[in-house]
Amino acid sequence: MSGRTTALTPPPEAGPPVRHPDAPAPGELIGAHYEYCFGCGGGVPHGLHVEARAGEGVSITAEFRVKEAHQGAPGLAHGGVLATALDETLGSLGWMLRVIAVTGRLETDYLLPVPVDAVLHLRAEVTAVHGRKIYCTATGRIGGPEGPVAVHAEALFIEVKVDHFIENGRPAEIQATLANPDQVKVARAFEVNP
Numbered sequence: 728m729s730g731r732t733t734a735l736t737p738p739p740e741a742g743p744p745v746r747h748p749d750a751p752a753p754g755e756l757i758g759a760h761y762e763y764c765f766g767c768g769g770g771v772p773h774g775l776h777v778e779a780r781a782g783e784g785v786s787i788t789a790e791f792r793v794k795e796a797h798q799g800a801p802g803l804a805h806g807g808v809l810a811t812a813l814d815e816t817l818g819s820l821g822w823m824l825r826v827i828a829v830t831g832r833l834e835t836d837y838l839l840p841v842p843v844d845a846v847l848h849l850r851a852e853v854t855a856v857h858g859r860k861i862y863c864t865a866t867g868r869i870g871g872p873e874g875p876v877a878v879h880a881e882a883l884f885i886e887v888k889v890d891h892f893i894e895n896g897r898p899a900e901i902q903a904t905l906a907n908p909d910q911v912k913v914a915r916a917f918e919v920n921p
């Protein structure tokens with residue numbers, strides 16, 4: 728495709744991604760990383776409620792059902808919402824590498840309109856890693872897991888420590904999160920000590 732930025736092309740020194748030995752088994756459901764995450768949290772009524780599963784290698788599969796609250800045009804999903812679904816799926820790749828990573832850059836191609844009530848079948852994979860930089864791609868298909876590609880993304884995620892959230896998040900939510908044992912368990916899964 729044209730117009731790609733060089734920032735999304737791994738440098739020659741980049742290495743292949745390595746699945747962490749403690750990564751969840753293929754097919755295993757990956758729960759929400761944060762209850763109030765707009766992408767995956769159960770505590771957000773109009774959120775996307777993306778449901779992700781570990782894939783083979785360093786990959787993730789996920790599903791997102793487009794709801795009325797996600798429209799941009801009559802009966803069609805908003806492009807930003809679809810980018811969120813891709814971003815969320817890509818973010819879950821951290822579970823396979825056992826690192827926390829945030830989106831640095833996300834480029835999205837919209838190939839087909841996605842109607843309300845459609846299920847977007849998502850798949851993301853890491854293509855290369857260079858230091859803290861994680862190069863990855865994702866697709867969203869409609870009509871089934873093997874259906875036509877409706878959206879495609881290329882992204883660069885950057886590894887961060889849990890301090891990234893503690894230093895930058897609004898204190899009220901950070902304190903509530905650190906007081907929640909389930910949430911601390913999620914952070915521990917990444918071998919960090921909040």
Ligand SMILES: CCCCC/C=C\C/C=C\C/C=C\C/C=C\CCCC(=O)SCCNC(=O)CCNC(=O)[C@H](O)C(C)(C)COP(=O)(O)OP(=O)(O)OC[C@H]1O[C@@H](n2cnc3c(N)ncnc32)[C@H](O)[C@@H]1OP(=O)(O)O
Nearest residue numbers: 734760814815818819821829830831832885892893904914
């Ligand atoms: C307290 C409780 C904690 C709760 C959380 C617990 C657990 C979390 C668990 C799981 C998380 C799991 C899943 C998450 C899933 C989905 C969420 C969706 C993902 C998101 O929605 S996440 C939100 C949006 N995201 C941001 O909010 C980032 C804002 N941003 C920054 O916070 C900084 O910008 C940062 C940290 C990215 C980098 O800052 P920095 O100072 O650490 O590092 P630096 O700038 O040196 O960059 C290092 C190297 O990356 C290159 N680089 C950086 N940015 C680039 C860009 N845009 N384009 C091209 N290259 C880029 C540089 O060029 C350099 O490259 P080089 O090393 O070659 O020089």
